[in-house]
Amino acid sequence: MPEISLKHERIAASLAREIRSGLVRRGAQLPGEVELAKRFSVSRNTVRSALAVLAEQGLIATRTGKGSFVLFDGRPLDGRLGWTHALAEHGVETRLRTVKIALEPDPDLAGRLGLESPDVIVIERLRQLADGEAISIERSRIPALSSLRDLPERGLENGSITATLHRAGLHLDHCEQRLRGRPLDATEAGLLGRPEGTWFLHTERTSWTADDRFAEYADGLLDPQHFELSLTYGR
Known part of the structure; x- marks a missing residue:
């Protein structure tokens, strides 16, 4: 398996495992960017990149606050x-x-x-x-x-x-x-x-x-x- 080196790829892989395992229901709303940034100790831009990967995989559909x-x-x-x-x-x-x-x-x-x-x-x-x-x-x-x-x-x-x-x-x-x-x-x-x-x-x-x-x-x-x-x- 290829090594996952980029921060946003590691975050996306972690969240994808939680979704596929059923820990997070597919289609459910994930925690906000601020909360995810604190959880993984990264910037909000890195979180956005991770969410974009999950969206590309069809695992989530992110929405803005309004x-x-x-x-x-x-x-x-x-x-x-x-x-x-x-x-x-x-x-x-x-x-x-x-x-x-x-x-x-x-x-x-x-x-x-x-x-x-x-x-x-x-x-x-x-x-x-x-x-x-x-x-x-x-x-x-x-x-x-x-x-x-x-x-x-x-x-x-x-x-x-x-x-x-x-x-x-x-x-x-x-x-x-x-x-x-x-x-x-x-x-x-x-x-x-x-x-x-x-x-x-x-x-x-x-x-x-x-x-x-x-x-x-x-x-x-x-x-x-x-x-x-x-x-x-x-x-």
Whole structure:
């Protein structure tokens, strides 16, 4: 077995053993960053890195003390592990059809976020329920790193944007999210099989890594018959 030398890897391995052994129930809330930092005598940044490893392994889904969470039919979805995984956790079967993966310039996004290069990888996907009903259009823009520039040719890692970002060393840590309603344009209505002008929820989420590197700008159109947004505050 390879030696685990990094502090955050040792912490992640220790917590993973506790989860897999049943000492900590899978999916249960772990102690806060401050408490874990004291327990392992490390910084909070090291704890965040350890939690990112556990999230990548699918053992936990970390949440901030306050924030916003998307609900599907009243059930909370944690987008940190990807919506396909989050929906599956609630027994909701969906399938994604990739509409586009392309390397494109987005000077507006680069200007808003202060990115050095305007180039991003654009990913557009249509989500459908098992009966074929289209419930969302999900569009992401991720950094055009050298390890990601061939993504239009090779496709996503196991069909997952989250897994693709992890492979490139981009682990989502914190985000800002906005929600509003707006009518579908003609192209969107055609993809979703709805009349043009139908109102959908429009979400925008910008995510960064623990060291504040831009990781993803996600733009979604969600069927309000199924999706809503829940705001939580405090612990």
